[in-house]
Amino acid sequence: MPAAYAAVTAEPIDAARLLGDSLSPDDGAALLFWGVVRNQNEGRAVSHLEYHAYAEMAERTMHRIGEEAIARFGVGDVRVVHRVGRLDVGEASVAIAVASPHRAEAYEASRYVIEELKRRVPVWKREGYVDGESEWVPGFSAAAESDGRPT
Amino acid sequence: MNVRSLFFAQYRDFASADEIDVELPDGASVADLVVRLRRGEGGLSRLPASPVVAVNMDYAPHSTALREGDEVAFIPPVAGG
Numbered sequence: 001m002p003a004a005y006a007a008v009t010a011e012p013i014d015a016a017r018l019l020g021d022s023l024s025p026d027d028g029a030a031l032l033f034w035g036v037v038r039n040q041n042e043g044r045a046v047s048h049l050e051y052h053a054y055a056e057m058a059e060r061t062m063h064r065i066g067e068e069a070i071a072r073f074g075v076g077d078v079r080v081v082h083r084v085g086r087l088d089v090g091e092a093s094v095a096i097a098v099a100s101p102h103r104a105e106a107y108e109a110s111r112y113v114i115e116e117l118k119r120r121v122p123v124w125k126r127e128g129y130v131d132g133e134s135e136w137v138p139g140f141s142a143a144a145e146s147d148g149r150p151t
Numbered sequence: 152m153n154v155r156s157l158f159f160a161q162y163r164d165f166a167s168a169d170e171i172d173v174e175l176p177d178g179a180s181v182a183d184l185v186v187r188l189r190r191g192e193g194g195l196s197r198l199p200a201s202p203v204v205a206v207n208m209d210y211a212p213h214s215t216a217l218r219e220g221d222e223v224a225f226i227p228p229v230a231g232g
Contacts, residue, residue, distance in 0.1 A: 035232050051231075054159055054224055057208040058231070082231060094232050114232060122205070122224070123231030124160035136161050139230030142203045142210060 002099075004066025005079040008055040008123075013081050013095045022077040022097040031106045033114055035094040037087050041137070045130040049137075051084045051093060054122040058082060065116045073109040075100040080113060082123055093125075152177055152219040154184065162202070162225045165194035175217065181206065182213040184223060198225065 005021075019030050037049050066078035076099035083093050096113050100106035119140050128134045153174055158166040173184060181204055188195045203226040206215050210226075217223065 118232045121231045125230050137230045139228030141228045
C-alpha cells in the first residue's frame with residue numbers, strides 16, 4: 001500500500017536516501033523535487049535564509065498533503081521533508097520524492113504537493129541579505145483554509 | 152478555562168514569546184481569544200483583527216468554541232518551500 005511520510009528536520013536532506021526509500025517493486029519511476037536557497041530575491045542579494053516551522057503541525061499537514069496526492073493521482077509513496085534553521089545559498093530547504101508505476105502521475109503529484117505545501121504548511125522564512133539586514137518573507141495567507149478546507 | 156496560545160514568525164516578534172497561557176470564561180471562542188490578546192498592552196495589539204488560527208493543529212474558523220487545554224496557534228502568512 002502506498003504511504004505518505006513527512007518530516008521537519010534541522011539536518012541536511014539526503015536526496016538519494018529519500019528517493020530510494022520512496023520506491024517499491026510496483027514503481028517504474030521516482031521523481032525528486034529539490035527546492036534550494038537562491039542568491040537573490042526581488043533584486044536583493046540574499047546571503048542565507050532562516051526557516052522556522054510549527055513543526056508538529058507542519059509534519060501533520062505535509063503528511064495529509066502526501067496522502068491526498070496518493071489518493072488523487074494513484075501514485076506510490078510520497079515523502080516530504082522540510083528543513084528548518086539557517087540555510088546558505090544552494091542548500092535544499094524542501095525535498096519531495098514521489099514514486100509511481102508511471103511517470104505522468106508522478107509529475108502531477110509532485111506539482112500538487114509543492115503547491116499545496118506553499119499554501120498550507122506552517123513554515124516561515126527570514127531572508128538575510130548580503131548588506132546585513134534581514135526580513136520575514138511575505139507569505140501566502142492560509143485564510144482560505146480557515147473557513148473550510150480546499151477540495 | 153485555560154488555553155495555550157502559540158506564536159510564530161512576525162506574530163512571535165509581536166508577542167515577544169513563543170506561547171502565552173490565557174484564562175478565558177467557559178464557552179469562549181477563538182474570536183474571544185483574539186479580542187483578549189489584541190486588547191493587551193504589549194505588541195500583540197499589532198495582531199491583525201482576523202488572523203489565521205489553528206486549533207489543536209487544524210486550521211479553524213474564529214467561531215470555533217474553545218475547550219480547556221486547547222492549543223491555539225496564530226499563523227502568519229506561510230512561506231514554506
